[in-house]
Amino acid sequence: MRIPFTMYASILTLVALATKAASALPAPTEQTAGVPLPAHTIFQLDGTLPNSWFENLAVRRNGDLLVTMLMPNASIYSISEPLSGSPKASITNIDGANGLLGIAEISPDVFIVAGGQLGSNGEPVLGSMGLWEVDFRKEEPTTRLVAKIPEAGIFNGLTTISSCSSAVLVADTGISRVWRVDTMTGEYETAAEVPEMLPLANITTALGVNGVKVRGGYLYFDNTDRASIFRLPIDKRGMAVKGAETELLTKLTHGNMIDDFLIDEEGRFWVATNSGNTVEVADGDSPSVVVVGSPSELTVAGDTALALGRTKADKNIVYVVTSGALAHPVNGTLTEPAKVVAIDRTGF
Template sequence: MIPFPSSHSDFAIFRPKRQTIEANMRAFIATSILYIALAIGQSLPSRIVYQFPQQPNWIENIAVRKNGNLVLTMLTSPEIFQVAKPWEKSPSTDLVHRFSGFDGLLGITETCPDTFVVVGGNFSGIGVSVPGSFSAWEVNVADKKTTVNKIVNVPEAAFLNGVVALPWDRNIVLIAESALGKVYRLDVKAKKYDVVLGGQYLEPTAEAVPPIGVNGVQIRGDFLYWSHSSLRKVFRVKLDRAGRVAAKTTIDQITNVNTTAIFLDDFTFDKKGGIWAVTNIDGKLLYVTPEGKSTVAAGSETELTVAGDTAAAFGRNIKDKGILYVGTGGSLARPVNGTITEPGKIVAFDTHGYGR
């Protein structure tokens, strides 16, 4: 900032040419307009829907019921919570179920209205899974009394993570295995599973800490999409109607977010094919165009906006159309500025018009 002269006599010293003043003013106005345009273009209105009152509370994943309620899985405890009417100013949040026998939950997907498949296991530290401890469960939240049934143990798994049901056959669920770099196909009714996909595009890189490869999984059209945490890329492969890799198909890279993130966690699609991805350890919400170009829509490594963001899901109610709900772990994996953490929270973002 240039200080104003303290007296009239000082103006004799501070008297640049008129042309210089006009040029500087034009440059200032042009720069101001540019910054305003950028701010408007990147503006993403948000509000905190719910935040747990104490630490640690790491929200790992989000599913959305047909009535619009959010179903949350917790990594720091084997618990499922429900946020009722998240579009309201002060929605209620209640414990749905607490499991026993393992430490935390991960992916969740709806198989039929109000019935979900969830996976869980043990951890010896943040992101450090205990091999052989993982299992898949079916949870029904339609009635006042939640019902829970074990589907199957997966003893050979080292780290089950993202979960997605086939849209055309929701009895079939695909499960990401992050440590070994595989995708399991689970037949919920038959209680049987097998490996349908693996290899270098799913395995964690040699230097990855924690060793996480394939992470989030989604299905759009006939394709299985997955995020790769250590490569920071999204891939896809075509599926057949049985939920296996289609014959004569190849794995395609959809986007590479190496320039915008140092880690890639979960993601979801909007109705126009854009990808909304969360980055966890560097606290960013990314938007990826259908053409694969990524930008930071919200957050940064130095703020708590979405610190430790782990999951993203769009609302299903007419009252929250276009609202993206982002869950966080409170930056437990990498504290903001090296020291700052907070309880996990759900943040709602109004995505209308963004990236268009």
């Protein structure tokens, strides 16, 4: 039985899902050569977890995938040999949280993950948001609490600052800011808080800053309500440069929300639209292109985040994780267990 949407309302408000019906998404107005791109499911939970939600992912240097679970529990699924046709999965649980969100690699095979406690009604438990380190360098992963941030609303996207920094930046969708957290000391401070991170006013579901990335001296972030991606200059510590202007880089042509995104080698943005059930690629002022999925398909239903492959075997693969359309059942009725999809971007 599908859990009623009302049970998820608070989570959807705070962790970057929209209440706009998928049927309201505009249909693509032009055909682009080579799309839709080939896509297939490589891993999916079974029927024992019908109301499951994968929230984010990272790719290890050996090609294994690390997938965070938002519900029903705080687990990291380690998926080995993801393209083999018979991938193997192991699970690492995070004590002190019951839901996980963003994840990023801070040093070789050492990852930082964001999470916290969510109440039975989906409300985040105040003071419970934190970051954990998960070390995969040994056969049995180890975990440690990095920091709790009692002032936080609810964490979302997470990114490293540079290869020589022990700090990370984490988006706080609940209070529309980005925190800087030193993973060695646990010290934290506000790194950026600009109007472009705020949700739109006078709407039922208010969702602003969500996904975050650092590249070339800039913090890139999306705003879910605005279906847009921005960038802001930052210094070497990851702090917003005082007085610097925030630049609008792109706005989706078809989808009306962005959950998370990645930046490819050419600087294009691959976007998970979540309730839109699509992946779009945006490039500056050019119209964005729907490359996989549609509002009426389960292909990437409720997609939440994406990551590029890192090995020779998967360098042309974009991995996508999904929430199984729990927020907005496809065609009003269809949901499925969370899954991982591989998109072949060869030649795109």
